[in-house]
Structure formats: C-alpha cells, structure tokens
Amino acid sequence: MLSNFKVPKNLIPTDPRFGSGPSLVPMEYVKKLYDTNYELLGTSHRKLPIRNLVKEVQDGFRKYFQIPSDYSVVLGNGGATFLFDAIALGIVEEKVTHFTCGEFSEKWFKASKLCPYIKAEQVKVEYGEGINGKDVSDSDLICVTLNETSTGVQLSELPSVHEGALLAVDATSGAGQVPCDISKTDIFYFSPQKVFASDGGLWIAFLSKKARERALKIAENKSRYVPVIMNWKQAIENSDKNQTYNTPAITTIFYLNEQLKNMNELGYQKIQEMAAQKADYIYKWAQEKPYLSCYIKEQKFRSSAVATIDLDDKYSAKEIIKILEDQKVAYNIDGYRNLGRNQLRIALFHNITLDNIKRLTQAISMLIES
Numbered sequence: 001m002l003s004n005f006k007v008p009k010n011l012i013p014t015d016p017r018f019g020s021g022p023s024l025v026p027m028e029y030v031k032k033l034y035d036t037n038y039e040l041l042g043t044s045h046r047k048l049p050i051r052n053l054v055k056e057v058q059d060g061f062r063k064y065f066q067i068p069s070d071y072s073v074v075l076g077n078g079g080a081t082f083l084f085d086a087i088a089l090g091i092v093e094e095k096v097t098h099f100t101c102g103e104f105s106e107k108w109f110k111a112s113k114l115c116p117y118i119k120a121e122q123v124k125v126e127y128g129e130g131i132n133g134k135d136v137s138d139s140d141l142i143c144v145t146l147n148e149t150s151t152g153v154q155l156s157e158l159p160s161v162h163e164g165a166l167l168a169v170d171a172t173s174g175a176g177q178v179p180c181d182i183s184k185t186d187i188f189y190f191s192p193q194k195v196f197a198s199d200g201g202l203w204i205a206f207l208s209k210k211a212r213e214r215a216l217k218i219a220e221n222k223s224r225y226v227p228v229i230m231n232w233k234q235a236i237e238n239s240d241k242n243q244t245y246n247t248p249a250i251t252t253i254f255y256l257n258e259q260l261k262n263m264n265e266l267g268y269q270k271i272q273e274m275a276a277q278k279a280d281y282i283y284k285w286a287q288e289k290p291y292l293s294c295y296i297k298e299q300k301f302r303s304s305a306v307a308t309i310d311l312d313d314k315y316s317a318k319e320i321i322k323i324l325e326d327q328k329v330a331y332n333i334d335g336y337r338n339l340g341r342n343q344l345r346i347a348l349f350h351n352i353t354l355d356n357i358k359r360l361t362q363a364i365s366m367l368i369e370s
Contacts, residue, residue, distance in 0.1 A: 005366075006327070012328070012329055013329065015352075016331045017332070018333050019333065020173060020345055021173060023193055024197060024352070025199065026351060028258075029254070029259070032254075033254050033255070051242040053253055053257060054075065063264055064176075064268055065182045068183050071207060071209070072236060072240070074235050074239040075202065075248075076203050077202060077203070078201070079203055080170065080190055080191040083170075083203055084112070087141070087143075088112040088115035088120070089224070090230060091168070091214060092117075093118075093214070095138060096118060097139040098112060098120065098121070098143040099123050099124075099143065100123070101129060101145065101153050102145070103151075104150055106124070127151050128295055128296060130154070132159060133158075133159040135162055139165060142161050142168070143168045143169075144169055144170075145170045146174040147172070147303050147305050147306060149173040152295060152296055152302065152306045152345065153301050154302070166187060166214065167186050170189060172189075174190075174194075174195070174305045176196055176263065177350055187206070192204065194347075197256075197259040198255040198259060199249060199252040199255060202253065207236070215236065216232065216233055219232050220233075259351075275348055276304050278354050281358065281361075282307045283302055286309045289365060291368055294309065295341070295343060296308060303348075304348060306345060306346075308335065309343065309345075317335065320367060320368070321334055321344070324363070330346075344364070
C-alpha cells in the first residue's frame, strides 16, 4: 500500500540530503572551486596559495569559536577517527578515562585500550542514554563526546578536571552548532564533513597551551614509539606554518573555508539558535504523533545536530526510507546500522534548512497516515 504513495510536490525538499555524514556540500561551493581554475588544484600544499587557504581556515575558526589566543589550531590528514590512536599514543601520560554513550565514543575507548603505554578506563551508559563525564583523580586525560552520532545524544555540560589533567572532546558531528566553550576544553577535535559541510579525510584540533606542551613533551620521549604520521610534533609544527604534514585534499579545505565564511557572517550564537529551532520542531513532531517517539528520553541530552526518532513497529522504517529515496525526497536517513532499531536518523546540520525539515516531516506523516 505504501509503495503507491506519491509525495506532493509542495512537500519535496529543495535538497534531499539529510544524512548524518557526510553532510551536504552546497553546489555553489563546487562552482566556486571550479572558478579558481589553475590556482589551487594541483598546487603543492607547501606553496603560498594553499598555505594562505589553510591560514584563512585557521583564522576563521578562531573568529567563529572565539578561541583563546594561546590555543593552537592544528590540522592533519586522516579524519577524526585517526585521532583516537594519536591521542592515546601521544597525549595520554599514564591513564585515560572515557565516558561512552554510543558506537563512536566506544571506538575511541577501544583505541586507547589497545595502546601498550597507558591504562584506559571506560565509564559507560546504555545506548540512548546521556553522560556528561566527571573528573577522575588518577587520570591525566578525561574523554567525552560532544555529540554521539550513532545515537543522537549530546553533552548537556562539560566536566571540570583537576589541574594535572586535560579534557578532550570528540566534537565531530556537533562542532559548530552544539554549544561548547572552547576555553573549558584542552583538546577539541572534529572532522569537517558534518556541520562544516565539507568532505572527509581531514581532522582539526584546538589545543590548549597545556595540551600542546604535553604533546610536544611526549613526542620527545624516545622510549615511546609513535608512527611519524601520528606524531603531534609534526602536526603542530606544520600547522604553525599554515600547512599539514602530508598532502591534504585541497577540495576538502576549500569547501570548509567557504562554509566557515558563511557561518561567520551569522556567528556561533545565531547558528546555535537556528539549530535549536530545528531540534525543537522535530522532537515536538515526534512527541505529537502516536506512531513516533524520541529515542533519547531525557530532553537535556537530545541532540541539536542529529535527531533519532523511533517508529511504531507497525510501520517499517526501511520501507518508508526506500519510498523517500526513490522519490528523491530524502537520502540517508537510516538509523545507525548497529543499533538495529526501527528508526529514522535525521541530520539537523546548518545547511539543512528548517523549511526542508518541515517538508520532510510532513511528507513522512502523510505517507504513514495515508
């Protein structure tokens, strides 16, 4: 019966990309890259055109997040997952404690657990629950996840840590619109294929002075083997020169820079407000419909970047998703594969407009209620 349903034209979003990663890259950015002609693509990342582009990105981040002047904006290749190992190898002195609430926060813990030089402790809650983290007196690094992409849980506050410890925040799918005071973190890292509307393969980390000093100190420890590609000294010193250690994807940096310029016109506070409006709308929709429910029960932990909505078992999320994809209404709104739930997971990233969220939710309701 559902397969015969046709979404009305007025409910078809102007852009069908609602996936939680990678995010949509505006076509205007692609056109702007094309217009650079021979100036960027094919240019060495040691040359001024690319170094100037990287500097513009670093300066753009400093302006957007109001990053303290003594913090370092470090870039490298490999994506945020790459830093799971790099942090364990090159920033933890003796012990790290991870607070986990989903697939990706657990992957970070598992990476630390495999590191032979350190002890790794996990404090976990069940998937679908939130956890803010807290200080652990015998750990020198406390790890939390700003926005758990797999479940749609976000932090409601940052923990404070003792003087000898650092606070690390995996901010991959939340950086840019989930509230976070960078000055209260020591390592704030993410990749740009979510809110910042770029491609993957790049990581960005904001390091406090304490985190930078510790990373450089451990890098000098000859008894601890760290692969050159994961050496923080290499990453920091190259970033100080507005470049990455090895060749980056120029398109990724270009798209990121275009997105940063647009977001800086609005400012961090305004973009948080816009994200909250979208989140309020979609969770209210889920609460009002008898066949829907919010996967995250505690309101304070519901993400303003990734919304997870459960469906009554009478309705197949897979069937609904296929109909929407076939009609080019929405792409990639499947629940996270390892959760195994009858669920929709809808990104609320900055370039996904409230109007398109409204069209999508109305189309889903009409489809089910028909």
